[in-house]
Amino acid sequence: MSDELEDLYQDIILDHHRKPRNRGQMESPTSVGEGFNPLCGDELTVFLKMDGDKVADVKFVGQGCAISQSSASLMTQRIKGKTISEVRTAIADIKELLVSEKEPPIAVQERVGDAIALKGVRKFPARVKCATLAWHALETALGGSGKVSTE
Amino acid sequence: MKKTGARSAAKFDVAAVREDFPILDTQVGNHTLVYLDNAATSQKPQAVIDAVSHYYSATNANIHRGVHYLSGAATDAYDRARITVAKFINAAEPRECIFVRGATEGINLVASSWGRQNLKKGDEILLSGMEHHANIVPWQMVAELTGAVVKVIPVTDGGELNLDSIGSLLTPRVKMLAITHVSNALGTINPIQELIQRAHAVGALVLVDGAQSVPHLRVDVQALDCDFFAFSGHKVFGPTGIGIIYGKAKHLEKMPPYQGGGDMIERVTFEKTTFRGLPERFEAGTPDISGAIGLAAAIHYLEKFDHTALAAYESKLLAYATDAVAGINGVRIIGEAPEKVGVLSFVMDGVHPHDIGTVLDNEGIAIRAGHHCCQPLMKRYNIAGTARASFAFYNTTAEADQLAAALVKVKKLFS
Numbered sequence: 001m002s003d004e005l006e007d008l009y010q011d012i013i014l015d016h017h018r019k020p021r022n023r024g025q026m027e028s029p030t031s032v033g034e035g036f037n038p039l040c041g042d043e044l045t046v047f048l049k050m051d052g053d054k055v056a057d058v059k060f061v062g063q064g065c066a067i068s069q070s071s072a073s074l075m076t077q078r079i080k081g082k083t084i085s086e087v088r089t090a091i092a093d094i095k096e097l098l099v100s101e102k103e104p105p106i107a108v109q110e111r112v113g114d115a116i117a118l119k120g121v122r123k124f125p126a127r128v129k130c131a132t133l134a135w136h137a138l139e140t141a142l143g144g145s146g147k148v149s150t151e
Numbered sequence: 152m153k154k155t156g157a158r159s160a161a162k163f164d165v166a167a168v169r170e171d172f173p174i175l176d177t178q179v180g181n182h183t184l185v186y187l188d189n190a191a192t193s194q195k196p197q198a199v200i201d202a203v204s205h206y207y208s209a210t211n212a213n214i215h216r217g218v219h220y221l222s223g224a225a226t227d228a229y230d231r232a233r234i235t236v237a238k239f240i241n242a243a244e245p246r247e248c249i250f251v252r253g254a255t256e257g258i259n260l261v262a263s264s265w266g267r268q269n270l271k272k273g274d275e276i277l278l279s280g281m282e283h284h285a286n287i288v289p290w291q292m293v294a295e296l297t298g299a300v301v302k303v304i305p306v307t308d309g310g311e312l313n314l315d316s317i318g319s320l321l322t323p324r325v326k327m328l329a330i331t332h333v334s335n336a337l338g339t340i341n342p343i344q345e346l347i348q349r350a351h352a353v354g355a356l357v358l359v360d361g362a363q364s365v366p367h368l369r370v371d372v373q374a375l376d377c378d379f380f381a382f383s384g385h386k387v388f389g390p391t392g393i394g395i396i397y398g399k400a401k402h403l404e405k406m407p408p409y410q411g412g413g414d415m416i417e418r419v420t421f422e423k424t425t426f427r428g429l430p431e432r433f434e435a436g437t438p439d440i441s442g443a444i445g446l447a448a449a450i451h452y453l454e455k456f457d458h459t460a461l462a463a464y465e466s467k468l469l470a471y472a473t474d475a476v477a478g479i480n481g482v483r484i485i486g487e488a489p490e491k492v493g494v495l496s497f498v499m500d501g502v503h504p505h506d507i508g509t510v511l512d513n514e515g516i517a518i519r520a521g522h523h524c525c526q527p528l529m530k531r532y533n534i535a536g537t538a539r540a541s542f543a544f545y546n547t548t549a550e551a552d553q554l555a556a557a558l559v560k561v562k563k564l565f566s
Contacts, residue, residue, distance in 0.1 A: 001560070002180060005513045009506075009564060017565070040505060041522045041535055063535050065503035066565065127509060 007120030008127070009066065016070035021077055026059040033141030035062075035133045035148050042068050042130065046075075046137040053083045060137075065130050067121060072134035074115040079138070087142065094118070094135050098128050163460040168545050171196040171452075175545060182515025185550045190335050190494055190541035191519050192385045193366060195449070199389055202448035206441045213437055215414055229440050232447035233430070239450045240380065241371040242397055246429040249396045249403070250438050254362040255285040257381030257396030258329070260433060261358055262289035264406040265379075266327070272298030275324045277355070279341070280306035280531055281334040284524040286360045290329055299326070306531055310337040310486035317349065325355040332364035336523040336539065337486025338469075338494030340368070347377050356402070362386055366543065367465060367492040369458055372397050384442060388543075389449035393442030396433075403429050410435040461544050468542055469493045472551035476540070479558050485537050493542030496523075499558070502565045504538040510564060511538075514557040516550075 026047035035044045044062030048055060058080055060072045075094075079087045093112050096104045097119055109116055121131045140148045169175050172194045177184040186194060206228065212221035214229050230245075237245040251257045270276070276290045280303050287301075294301050302320055305313040321328070328350040333340050347357045358379040361370060365382040372380050379402070384393035398406075408415055408426055412435030417425040426432045472495055477484050481500035499507060508520035521536040522529045529536055540554055 001510075001564075002513050005510065008509065014565070039521070041526065041529070065505040067506070069503075124509060127505070130505065 004120070004123045008124055010117045010120060012074075012114050012117035013066060013070045013120075016073040017066040020060075020069055020073040022059050022080070023061065023073065024059050025061060026057065029059075031141045031144060033137040033139065033146060033148065035137030035140070037064075037068075037129055037133055039129070040064075042133060044068060044072055044133050044137050046072070046134060046141050048138075048141045050084075055079050055082055055084075055087060058138075060134060062134075064133065065127075067118075067127050067130040068133045071115075071118055071131045074118065075134045075138060078113060078115055084142065087138070091135050091139055095132070098122060098131055163456070163464040163544070165464065165545065165547055169547075171198070172545055173197060173200070179515035179517075180513070185514075185516040185546075185553050187540040187542060187546065187550065187554060188517045188519050189366070189543040189546075190363060190386070190523075190539065192391065193388045193543055194545070195388055195390070195445075196452050198452045199445050199448045203390060203441045203445040206444045210444075211441075214440055215431075225440055228444050229438070232443040235447040235450050236395055239370075239454070240365075240382075240395075240397060241373050243373060244400060247397055247400050247403065249398070249430045249433040250443050251381075251394050251396050251433075252392055252439070253383035253385070253394035254360060254381040255383075255394075257379075257394055258286055258358065258360065259289045260396050260409045261379050261381075261398065262293045262329075264409045264433075265356075265402065266290070266293035266299075267296060268405075268407060270294070270297040270299040270326060273324065274299040274326045275302050275322070276300070277302050277304065277320055277325045277328045277330075277350075279304040279312055279330050281310070281312070281337060281339065281341075281525065281528050282329075282331055283335055283360065283362070284526070285362075286329055286331060286358075287527070290327075303527075304330075306528065309488060310334070310339050311488045312339075312341055312346075314342075317346075321349055321353050321355070323353050325350065325353060327358060328355050329358040329360070331360040331362075332370075333361075333367065333492050333494075334486065334525075334528075335363045335494070336496055336525040336528055336537065337488065338491040338496070338541075339486055339488040340364070340490040340492060343377070344375055347375055351376070363492065363494075367462070378402055384446040384449065387446075387449055388452060389446035390439075390442045393439045393446050395446075400429060403433070408432050408435065412436040414438075456544075465493050465542065465544055468546060468548060468551065469495070471548045472540065472542065472554065475551050475555035476558060479555065479562065481562060482558065485532055485534070493546075495540045495542070496537040497539075498534055498537055499562065502561060504536045506565065507538040507558070507561050510561045511554070511557050514553070514560070516554055516557055518554075 029047035030050045033046045042064035047059045049057040058076045140146045210224045212225040214226040233245045356378040359377045361382040380397040385391040415435040485496040504520035519539045
C-alpha cells in the first residue's frame, strides 16, 4: 500500500469508521442540519442540542464511506461541550486542513486534535467532499435547521 | 503500418488488440493501468485517434454550405460516417440516423419532439426499474408538460425485468415503452425483442437505450423492429460528444424539430420558417463533424473482428472475473441475470464502494463506485451504491486476477 493511502486510511480513521462515536438519532434536538452529496448519494444528518451558548449534545446519522463517517464521528468529539464560537473555529480549522493550498499552520494542526487524521484526504481531491460533508451539515445546523448540498 | 489486433481470423488475440489502444500502457503510480470502467466510457484505438487527427489536419471545414474543396471533403466524410452508422445498426436508410451528442441527447430529442406532439393527459410512458437517469428524467419532464404518467416495470432480486407484471402494465394506455437494452449497473441483457412485439401489440412505440448494448452485441434495428434506438459513440470506442438517435423514417418525418438553427431550415423569414427533411431537420447548427468521423472509424475498427469470437472471449472473461470476485468472502454480486454483458457490480460487507474505489485506484485499477446514475435501482436493492468493474474485449483474465487480489487487500484494510 502507498504512503498516500496509509495517510488516508490512518488507524484513527479506521477506528472511527468501525466504532463511530455519537452515532444515532436524537430526541428533541434544538437544531438539525442535513448534508447531501449528489455525486455519490451520501447523506448525513447532524443533530444539535444547545444549552445556551454551548453544544450540550451532538449526534449524527447517515450513510457513506469510511471518510465521511469517521469525519462525522471525529466532528462530534471535537465540538461536544464547546461554545458556538469555538465550534465556528473548529469548522474553519477543518476547512483549512482539507482544502487550503498551503500546509495548514501548526496552531490549526494542534487545535483539531484527533481530526488531524483527516489531513491525509488532502492528497485525494475526489474525496475531500466526503470529509467535509458532516462539517457542512454542522454549519447548516448552527445557522438554524436546513439542508446543504456539497455541489 | 503498425500491426493491428483487429483481423478477420476467428481466433481472438487479446495481446494484439491491446497494442491498438495506446492508453492501456499508462502507468498509475507503480502500476500499469487496469482499466475496468468501460461501461462509463471505453478507450479509443489508434485508428480512431488517427481519424480525428487526420480530419483536423487534412479535411477540416464546415459542412453543407461551402463551395470550396475542403467543405466538400468534410461534407463527404460526414455523410459517409452516417452511412457507416446506418449499416452498423442495419437501419433501412442513413437518414434515419441522426447525429446527436450521445444517447442522453437522443432520448431527450425523442421525449421532447415526439412526446410533446403525441402525449396527452392520462397517456402512459412505461419504463423499467433498471433505467439510467438518462432514460427516466426526459420522460418525467415531458410527462409533467403533457399530463402523461410514468409507469415502471419492476426488477427481480436477481436483476432481471419482472415480466409477470407486464400483462397488467402494458395496456393500450401506454404510448411509449422506453427501455434499456442492457443495464449499465447490472449488466443484464433485457429481452427487448419480445417486449417490442408486446408493446406494438397494444399500439405503443418503443425506444431502446442501446448505450450499453452496442459495445457488446450486434444490433439490427430492423430485426428488432424498435421505433427508436439511442447510443453513444464514446462507449463504443469512438470519441466523446457524438452519438446516434435512430428513428423509423415514418416517425421522424412527422416529428417537429428539437432545436432550431442553421442547416435545419429550407427558408427563413421573420414571419415563417420551413424545415428541411431528414436528417438535417434534427441537426441544427454545425455538428460534431470530427466526432462523426471518429465514430465511423470506431465502427470500421470493430467490424474487422469476428464478432462470434469476440463475444465468446468477452463472455469467458466475465465468467472468469465473476468467479474470482464472488469467491471473496463478504462480497455480494448485484445483478445475476443469466444473460449478461461484461458488467460486474458488487458490494462488500462493511466497506463503502468509494473506499473500494480509492484502494483499487492505488493499485492502478480503475472502477466506478456509486449509484451509476441509477438511484431508483439502488433503492430497489436497498444499497447506497455498488462498486462496478466493467470489461471490454481488451481486458484480460490477468487483470481480473489483479482485481480480485486488490479486493482481498480492501477487505483486509477494513476488517
